Amino acid sequence: MSTRVAENAGPEGTGRLRVGVLGARGKVGAEVVRAVENADDMDFSAGVDQGDAVAALVDSSTQVVVDFTHPDVVMDNLRFCIENGIHAVVGTTGFDEDRLKTLRGWLADSPGTGVVIAPNFSIGAILMMRFSAIAAPFFESVEVVELHHPTKADAPSGTAGRTAELIAAARREAGSAPIPDATSTGLEGARGADVDGVRVHSVRVRGLVAHQEVILGGLGETLTIRHDSLDRVSFTPGVLTGVRKIGAFPGLTVGLEHFLDLG
Ligand SMILES: NC(=O)C1=CN([C@@H]2O[C@H](COP(=O)(O)OP(=O)(O)OC[C@H]3O[C@@H](n4cnc5c(N)ncnc54)[C@H](OP(=O)(O)O)[C@@H]3O)[C@@H](O)[C@H]2O)C=CC1
Numbered sequence: 001m002s003t004r005v006a007e008n009a010g011p012e013g014t015g016r017l018r019v020g021v022l023g024a025r026g027k028v029g030a031e032v033v034r035a036v037e038n039a040d041d042m043d044f045s046a047g048v049d050q051g052d053a054v055a056a057l058v059d060s061s062t063q064v065v066v067d068f069t070h071p072d073v074v075m076d077n078l079r080f081c082i083e084n085g086i087h088a089v090v091g092t093t094g095f096d097e098d099r100l101k102t103l104r105g106w107l108a109d110s111p112g113t114g115v116v117i118a119p120n121f122s123i124g125a126i127l128m129m130r131f132s133a134i135a136a137p138f139f140e141s142v143e144v145v146e147l148h149h150p151t152k153a154d155a156p157s158g159t160a161g162r163t164a165e166l167i168a169a170a171r172r173e174a175g176s177a178p179i180p181d182a183t184s185t186g187l188e189g190a191r192g193a194d195v196d197g198v199r200v201h202s203v204r205v206r207g208l209v210a211h212q213e214v215i216l217g218g219l220g221e222t223l224t225i226r227h228d229s230l231d232r233v234s235f236t237p238g239v240l241t242g243v244r245k246i247g248a249f250p251g252l253t254v255g256l257e258h259f260l261d262l263g
């Protein structure tokens, strides 16, 4: 099985990338289509949404697919892309360790094909996650509050889950004590979800787009790290970076930070 990205494709070479979008009529997918159409080094090859034939991606010689669909369908989409040697830049949420293991298995049979899964493509959110991981070992307490529009299918958000995992890993590495919490009675859900020992609270309110606060607390002080996506266009520069770089990253990458020079 061969990859569909030519060696000279992308900004470093002479070719233009042929980019398809899965979920092209969705809230984020529609923004991605616009961004691809406006990019100097890309051609929009195919848009596939609910009910459309995914074969259009092969028929249109798509080299890189961007997926913003739904957690229930994204694995089938990725199996199709990997089997056809099409690189994938994935924003859709819902990936656990089992799914990542399955993807690694499929990718092993399609050497040269790359998949990047990013819980969040906005640069501000990526930095918010990084800053939170840096700060977490310096404070006794830390909790995550994510706030989204009420049409969101998953809770907690992929970003919040990833943030909690990064915080937990940083605290483990630093030998931090468990986060204090004397709650012994209360309504189910009142303390949020437990992700790797970090409490994560999900708010769904009409009018919101995508927001997150990480609240850290120590003796006599708190630090709040907040990020707001005010418009879904915030995800598109990161998506285009993923599209441009994925050809150089065969196999599975989790997190766009691996494509950025964050130091
Ligand atoms: N990583 C990141 O930076 C971000 C990730 N996301 C994630 O991206 C995903 C999509 O979000 P959003 O755009 O808000 O959701 P939307 O529901 O607005 O868009 C999803 C689109 O995918 C379509 N769709 C459903 N099934 C298929 C299929 N099998 N093939 C092709 N298209 C399909 C839907 O059609 P229909 O409505 O008819 O079902 C819809 O048009 C979510 O998981 C969300 O959490 C969102 C923002 C940023």
Ligand SMILES: O=C(O)C1=N[C@H](C(=O)O)C[C@H](O)C1
Pocket (backbone or CB within 6 Å): 093, 119, 120, 148, 152, 153, 156, 157, 158, 159, 160, 209, 210, 211
């Ligand atoms: O569904 C959304 O809207 C978003 N989903 C992603 C997530 O679950 O983290 C990214 C961003 O928060 C927007």
